[in-house]
Amino acid sequence: MEQRWRLADFSALFLRLALATAFLSAVADRFGLWGSIGQPQVGWGDFSHFIAYTERLTSILPISLGPTLAWAATVAETTLALALLIGWFTRVAAFLSGVLLLLFALAMTFALGIKAPFDFSVYTASAAAFLLADYEGYKLSLDGLIRLRKR
Numbered sequence: 001m002e003q004r005w006r007l008a009d010f011s012a013l014f015l016r017l018a019l020a021t022a023f024l025s026a027v028a029d030r031f032g033l034w035g036s037i038g039q040p041q042v043g044w045g046d047f048s049h050f051i052a053y054t055e056r057l058t059s060i061l062p063i064s065l066g067p068t069l070a071w072a073a074t075v076a077e078t079t080l081a082l083a084l085l086i087g088w089f090t091r092v093a094a095f096l097s098g099v100l101l102l103l104f105a106l107a108m109t110f111a112l113g114i115k116a117p118f119d120f121s122v123y124t125a126s127a128a129a130f131l132l133a134d135y136e137g138y139k140l141s142l143d144g145l146i147r148l149r150k151r
Contacts, residue, residue, distance in 0.1 A: 005139065012135045015128055016084045019097055022125065023081035027074055050074075057107040076100055087141020091133050098129035 028034055029043050030050040037045030044050040047070070054073065055066035080100065083093035105122035117123055138144050 008135065009137075009139045012132060012138055013140055015132045016087060016090065016094075016138070016141070019094075019125065019129055019132070020081040020084040023077040023084075023097075027078050027081070030070075030074060057104075057111045059111060073100075073104075087138050087143050090138045090141055090143050091135075094129050094133035094135075098126050098133060101126035101129055 025034070026043075029045065030047050032046050035042045035045060037049050039045070044053060051066050051070045054070040055063055058065065058069055061069075076096075077100070080093050080097045083089055084097065101122055105117040105126055108117040108120075108122060137147070
C-alpha cells in the first residue's frame, strides 16, 4: 500500500506540472495559440519569430542552423513536457529538462546579458528540474503506477 502524502510529494507533483505547463505554454506561443506578435503576453506569436529569436540566442553558430535548433528545442520541450505531465521516465525527463533550461539560460546570458535569464527565472527553473530529478517515488505518475504494479 502506498504511504501517505508528504509535503515533498506535493512539491514534486507541483514542480512536474509547473515545468510541463511552462514548456507547453512556450510551445503554444510559437504556434500562435496565445495570439499574434504584438499582443499582450505574446513572445513570438508564430514560428518565424521564434526562429529569429533562436538565431539571436545562438548567434555564435551559423545562422543556417536557426530553423533546426528552433525545431529541436520545440520537439524537446514538447516531449519533456508530456513525460513530466504524465510522470513517465520522470527522473530522466526532469534531468533533461534541467539541462535544456541550463543551456537556454546560458545562451540567454551570452546573447542578451545576465538580466534576461534572471527576469524569466530560467536558472531557477533549471535548478528546480535538477532537484526534481533527484526525488524518489513520484506520486500520481505513470512511474508510480508501474512501481506499484511491480510490488
